[in-house]
């Protein structure tokens with residue numbers, strides 16, 4: 001669980017902010033925190049950071065669905081012939097086959113990237129060289145050497161296209177809700193399909209329809225609350241990212257103080273739970289495959305607001321209990337939820 005090492009086999013593990021397998025390319029730093037071998041082939045997760053001007057030229061992945069979430073700074077994203085300027089907490093959904101690339105626009109831009117399908121961690125290992133630092137290099141060319149391109153293209157799921165950047169392109173407007181299907185789209189910070197349970201505001205950035213069922217991405221905003229019931233899943237892997245605030249996580253019998261930048265992998269079969277501890281906490285779960293989507297729809301009610309309410313809304317865990325048999329959810333110990341008034 002501890003040690004910040006990638007396990008190389010599917011198990012529960014924690015990677016603290018900044019740790020992971022670090023590689024540099026074109027002045028950027030790729031910090032790999034989950035590879036296919038660590039997640040049973042379900043998901044890969046990579047933090048990317050760089051300075052102003054760091055560029056990843058236009059390319060596509062034949063078999064990898066990629067998602068990006070901006071953690072710091074601004075990112076100019078080129079996607080499907082259009083461009084979008086993404087800021088902190090903006091999300092981009094990039095299905096397999098869609099041409100995309102980016103240029104970092106802030107002196108420290110940091111992006112969380114996760115993917116399913118082939119191995120993008122392998123692509124970064126071919127593009128980059130091991131790097132001892134925990135932040136992007138203080139100097140260095142923003143160009144990626146042609147030799148590295150060739151090597152990556154020949155040995156991983158990346159195909160560079162003839163145009164390297166979009167010098168001019170139509171603007172892609174962000175959407176407030178994920179669309180129905182597998183499409184390229186951008187969701188602006190705070191938007192998404194919002195729903196509430198107790199004091200916790202959940203938002204789908206991607207539902208199963210957007211990812212061919214390969215994963216769902218759900219953000220949670222909340223104030224301090226009770227520990228959720230201990231549980232495990234039999235079919236899906238869960239990953240947690242803390243963006244701001246503070247949480248306590250429990251996984252595999254260990255208690256973890258979970259802070260911004262931290263990443264936790266919880267594969268099927270691992271008993272886990274969490275509690276929000278700070279007045280404004282934001283975290284994300286990426287669940288792969290995406291079959292747990294109905295849980296959120298059963299437990300939550302649709303919500304129009306952008307911040308959780310002062311007075312908690314009903315916490316309808318009773319509806320979850322009624323339909324427990326349909327869900328990939330095994331409760332451990334006393335499943336009774338705390339009264340909603342305490343949340």
Ligand code: FE
Nearest residue numbers: 231233238272
């Ligand atoms: Fe869970």
